Amino acid sequence: MKNILASLKRKRIKKKTINAILNSEQYNNSVVNLHRIDKNNVGDFFCAPHLYFDVLKDKSLDIFDYKVDNKTTTNNFIEKISNNSLIVGGGGLLNRSGFSKQMKLFEKLTDKNKKIVLWGLGHNRKDSSTYNNYIDYNIELSKFGLVGTRDYNMPGEYVPCVSCLHPIFDTEFTSTQETGIIFHKDTLKKDNLVKRLENYATSSNTTNLNEMISFIGKSETIVTDSYHAMYWSMLLNKKVIAIPNSSKFYDFKYKPVFSSFDTFEDDLKKAKSYSGILEECREINHNFAEKAFNYLNLS
Template identity: 35%
Template sequence: MTASNIFRRDATNVGDWHCAPVRYFSLPAGEADILDSEKLTLAPHVVVGGGGLIAKTFHPHMERLAARRAEARTLVAWGIGESENVDRSGGFVQPYDGDFPAYLDAFDLVGVRDFGTRHRWVPCVSCMSDIFDAEYPVNTEICVYEHKRIPLPIGDFPRLTNAGDDLGAVVRFLGSAEIVITNSYHGAYWATLLGRRVVVIPAMSKVYRFAHPPVICRLESWKKFVDLAQSYPAALDECRNANRQFFKDVAALQSARS
């Protein structure tokens, strides 16, 4: 298997499935799952990402790819981000406070979806899908979008999980409400791109570094915080522009080293 775009290629998780830059930009073809890092043949130009690949689960695979840097002409990280479990023992989650791993220094270009780090901000490339250009009628005040393995026991609201690969169904659902309550990274991200107000009940560190921050609160406190949630009308354009510029830099690098 020759790999050009390596990511968590998981069709049972809609966010993982739609975070590959090769789906939206003219890049060398060749999708591969990062979990297969030991047996992959690297293409001349390799893009790693997107997704929450800065995590203990993926460290061995990312380190392996960094160690194989000499096998490719270019090695780029695109829209990756942290994704660690957080400590809820004290009744509230704590954000990840570590620096990003040193293996990123082996990459020619690094773009991370987390805002405010030492690396360039390049949000999840799924923003490039033209599905976000449509208008979605609001027919309910609140909906709940939950991680398939972490249910959110919040009232009798319309709800959906991140299981499967149907981005259209998810975006239509998120667009149907004025306010989205979620514990899913991509649920918060996509709802923001749609101009919806977002409340996050955090289960992992990745929700703390959005460029367009949602309200973050404990499960039992969401009613107190929901009115603080705001929309970000410019979010879609800002996220797309960051990805377009990064693509230009990636394309220039690949052309120079071809």
């Protein structure tokens, strides 16, 4: 009963926050970058442009703040959205129920002359029947001022995750282990699976960036069900076996070997590395940044 009441309360907060924004005058005074600010998910935390460009420094907002049971937080969300142009992304914000209300809100705000840039976000459907299949986005991209998605085969300009700009990827590493496994935070809850793979070196996306990149750097092959662990491993020229848990794994330009935690050992020899991905992703993001900042009138 307590959970039901809490859920109903969150629904009321979401509706009230969204309606307050839709009923407010909209301005493009400055800019705010929305993404999922989750310190327990290193990929979500580091996938946002505000971390890599001085003009966006300290201009961030958690996309989940619209449902927080705290008036100060929701009022700040309403004020920031209503008064500023928006950069939305990165992360798997599209075709995911947890973000659909926010993304639909942003789409409606474009009718009020709100300047909105979508930067490095992508689809993230959990329905396995959609994996590796072309799917429509749950928003109309043409309504937004500038669109860059991390999904190579989908509509919009291809813009891989901006986290490639982090200087940590310039570090040189020496491989000291053949295979490393990086678990998504949800997979860590599967005690039997983690126990079964205890003979392998393991990490997870709940660790900090330095520890994760160091773990990737010392591994020749990474096995993972974390999108950013897959992406960052490719940036570091590692062989990658991906264990998909949503549609997001299938639309990166460069393909890993797809497998499962039950069969990956049979697929280890199939994995290959790519060269030049880091440089390519950085160039794409710098070029997109120039267009975005011109559109948003940022110097």
